[in-house]
Amino acid sequence: MNGADSLCDTLLANDVDVCFANPGTSEMHFVAALDRKPRMRCVLGLFEGVVTGAADGYGRMAEKPAATLLHLGPGLGNGLANLHNARRAHTPMVNIVGEHASYHIQYDAPLTTDIESLARPMSNWVRRIQSSDDVSGAAAAAVAAARTEPGGIATLILPADAAWGQTAAPVSQAHPPAPGRIEEAALLQAREALRNGRKTLILLSGKALRAGPLETAARIAARTGARLMAQQSNGRMERGAGRVPIERVPYPVDAAVKALEGTEQLILIGARTPVAFFAYPGKPSVLIPEGCDVITLASPADDLPQALEQLADAVGATRDIAVPLAERGQPDLPAGALTASAVIQAIGALSPENAVICDESVSSGRDSFKWTWNAAPHDFLQITGGAIGIGIPLATGAAVACPDRKVILMQADGSAMYTVQGLWTQAREQLDVVTVIFANRRYAILHNELKMVGAGEPGRNASRMLNLDEPAIDWVHMAQAAGVEAARASDCAAFVDLLRAALARKGPFLIEAVI
């Protein structure tokens, strides 16, 4: 067989059976090999930001890596922003980046670039395949790197001659290490902190935010009087009725400082010490009070559910301790003029059991938790790295991973434009995604930020950089252009009707919510 076949076989042997792809000439032997492996599901994205963002959504929900297929440095470049988000989400992913044949690189043909330099900032692991015989071992190592707790971005550079050359190398198996275990000293330190009477916050992220571990954390809190919070952004949370309701650290600096005020001890379980998303003159970078002790009980690479169990045992948070779980609310539907909050309220009221709610609503979604505590139980996936343009791909990939679950995307209009091509993939694959566009026709978050700079009312230059009007984007036409059915709502009654209808059917649908 050739190296490309070896690569496909190795991916499949290691349970990587979905490939989000946008191939080019240098990857044609790999495409031919994929064509010989019907077990591999190939999903085309019409732009690489869709490819990597979809692999992120898939990896978060499937809890195993998808492969991506990217065309040389520029193809990787196009995918970097969503790789950045995926890296921050600790999503497992294996990127296959095609490269010129090794002997051809010296000629600096037009598409030649320094792929490693581009890959490293957004990858946890990078390796260039040396030969056809090296393919299988390298691919297995990539899968192992991607599957190393908490999950990471493995980028494999595949020279064309390694793909087309022959090899008899056996198919390698990935051997990811087991997740880390917490240290006894850290456990004792955390236990001591939870007994010393000082104001303590337990900050959670990663797999600590699944339903079971959250209940353990809630028992610890109930037993010790500590507070629980989630990190500001997290790859995946299990929320809604029947789950422990937990707030996230707020995004705005002032609100975050206020929320963390008085904290004397911070215990980190898969989370990091909260820092400001951006720096502002005269505002702090670190959001916890000065002098607050920080105890890292478990790092993201550790077995977080196990860490919580150990801590629960240590503080005597026994299983009989009752914890408050969110209750299913009565559907409380909004009426009147359509606002961002009304949109979220309706989603909270109508989203079905076991939905996957993806959130790139940016400023429109600041209140989103308020309206969804008592929604039907759901997974909540958010933008983790601040690189906008994740929403449509993320929902696309989540829907590929979870064909039997409804995916609902809360999507800001400005961010939606970044990877709008993903709608086509939803149509192509007939994915069960309802996209709600918050059409405020501006980068609303930046209007706020401009005010904070003290620049006063925006003039012509600022307005033209921060507003998306003149012309307004027609999202119904946009969706239809990509083969996705769509409709527009300008008041609550129309929105609720559309959302009900969209949720009752199967397949992609887009609602432009004019707010």
Add this chain to the structure above:
Amino acid sequence: MNGADSLCDTLLANDVDVCFANPGTSEMHFVAALDRKPRMRCVLGLFEGVVTGAADGYGRMAEKPAATLLHLGPGLGNGLANLHNARRAHTPMVNIVGEHASYHIQYDAPLTTDIESLARPMSNWVRRIQSSDDVSGAAAAAVAAARTEPGGIATLILPADAAWGQTAAPVSQAHPPAPGRIEEAALLQAREALRNGRKTLILLSGKALRAGPLETAARIAARTGARLMAQQSNGRMERGAGRVPIERVPYPVDAAVKALEGTEQLILIGARTPVAFFAYPGKPSVLIPEGCDVITLASPADDLPQALEQLADAVGATRDIAVPLAERGQPDLPAGALTASAVIQAIGALSPENAVICDESVSSGRDSFKWTWNAAPHDFLQITGGAIGIGIPLATGAAVACPDRKVILMQADGSAMYTVQGLWTQAREQLDVVTVIFANRRYAILHNELKMVGAGEPGRNASRMLNLDEPAIDWVHMAQAAGVEAARASDCAAFVDLLRAALARKGPFLIEAVI
């Protein structure tokens, strides 16, 4: 003033007065400063690939740099593919990449990345601003780097605290070096080669492909019997009636080898020795015959028109030597079924005087020169780095640079999707661009490449990665979604009617040519 004001003032003082932008929070002080400088024209792109591609089109036509405004590493990442093309086109450009405040980077906030690592592969020059006092000097150095012959990508990293901090530093002036002069030894070597009776090819690129220098080159060819060709891809060529017709080195390896067959001596004037765009098993990387002597008369950084004059003098190619110029053909309009060639034939027949024709037609445009030798005189801008998704932005930027010229874009459908957001900028700025989409609903080039791999007929996986059908993209809806008027043609008569109408009006228009 603050550093952001200092930056604006320095750019304006150095004749950089257009800024293609997609700002974020970390650039808000710069946005506020731009708002205080109405002389700076700020053009919003709804994705950074639009921003950098538009700056490329602008730089190629304006012959001076535009600024870009990009938001941290991910914003730069989104712009990299078109920066890659611009670098290969030797386009002058100054990127301003916002960065966290310098003291904030240590906290690894979500948007923190290694910007330098991302910037270097696609930049000729990279510098991180150290302080508010450093802003003006760094910005002037960036402009100088961008304007150093033949033009280059200068990337300036602007930490937020350098933007908001106060400075009294004076506004710096850029001092780009003069273009290089050819060496006497190279001139003598070229002269000798042109006299020794061996088969000689003069290969041109860069500013050697403007009307005047081309005539000088044609006189040299007429005097010496040498052949003239242009490099395969070039940032800008002056073509059409009244200009010297010149072929490019073909893209397919076999055709290129055939075109270069028998060449015993190659004289490079701003061009590089032709190499294959991609490597293929059993085909050569270097396209000239073995043993062919290569003489570099002038490198891209040299004064190419001057080099040609010196060579003309050296070989006695006096101004009285007549050179063949293309004549204005009778409009020969296509009829019947619409094909890619028919589309180009119609464009060749109908394009007005002094149009700017941008070409990202990929496989559909392989015959494009054949139909446009005798078109009205025009500038021809092509994709230079092979990173698809340049067409719509390139045309956008060219139209900003040349408001009085009609811009015609020949655009493949698959590539168009990459930066489709650029249509909105055309609508926002009411740019005079006619976009013709070659809607063959497939990555046609890759179908050919798959055949060359010997993979036979594509199966399900390959088809689903190489075809853009199921669903077909509706380009009329797509354009209308972005505020651009559009219509569809499926036969020659309808296409010719639409093209005539689109060329007769002002403002953006898109034609979906179903081929």
